[in-house]
Amino acid sequence: MADLEKIALIREILEQAESNLSQAKKVLAEFLGGDVESSKPKISKKQILEKAQELASSTGKTRIIQGVFNGQSMVAPDDTEYPVPANYASKSKIIQGDTLKLTITEDGSFIYKQIGPVERKKVLGVLSQDDKGEYQVIVENKAYKVLLASVTYFKGEAGDEVTLVIPASKSESEWGAVENIIKKTSLKDIVEKKGNETAVPSAEVEKEVVPGQIVDDLDSELEGLEGLVDEEE
Numbered sequence: 328m329a330d331l332e333k334i335a336l337i338r339e340i341l342e343q344a345e346s347n348l349s350q351a352k353k354v355l356a357e358f359l360g361g362d363v364e365s366s367k368p369k370i371s372k373k374q375i376l377e378k379a380q381e382l383a384s385s386t387g388k389t390r391i392i393q394g395v396f397n398g399q400s401m402v403a404p405d406d407t408e409y410p411v412p413a414n415y416a417s418k419s420k421i422i423q424g425d426t427l428k429l430t431i432t433e434d435g436s437f438i439y440k441q442i443g444p445v446e447r448k449k450v451l452g453v454l455s456q457d458d459k460g461e462y463q464v465i466v467e468n469k470a471y472k473v474l475l476a477s478v479t480y481f482k483g484e485a486g487d488e489v490t491l492v493i494p495a496s497k498s499e500s501e502w503g504a505v506e507n508i509i510k511k512t513s514l515k516d517i518v519e520k521k522g523n524e525t526a527v528p529s530a531e532v533e534k535e536v537v538p539g540q541i542v543d544d545l546d547s548e549l550e551g552l553e554g555l556v557d558e559e560e
Contacts, residue, residue, distance in 0.1 A: 398502030413476035477505035
């Protein structure tokens, strides 16, 4: 009796194993694109490789490159420099050291995205121009280069006060991003503004009042009233 029970148990285990094996073959065949019954793949290794290359080729038309902003361009790991539009860099306030991601689309378009901004801080400086006429901001005797697009946007001029964004680290940074520009006010501007505020149009200037003139005016009015009374009588 015991032997029969063991045989029945072994048979049950084998049937379960066969069922599991059959299920495994079916899943494998579906994954490889083969026949469910034979579990033999219909696609050869060569075809699989060609398919993979085809997929790589289709996705490879769009290139993605990461790099670090140096103040004007993005520098890739292979030292290739990719130009960053000045308007984008100025508007986004990208500073030297920020990590960028460049997507080059199939039609050759450049799409930038800031993915790793460095820690930054704001400082005040004075806008000036060097010997070549290029704008820079002087902060505690140190000159930071700035993009012309930023200065043009704020209509900055030499002598204006600038709120500048620079890396918070003590690393030697040559570039900064313009946060805002406070226009300078010259003594001439102050005088002209004050003059415009205090000036009164000639038509609105009141005549100077003289006491004697008041008396004469009253006498004239009284004489006019007396004349009217005489006429009524």
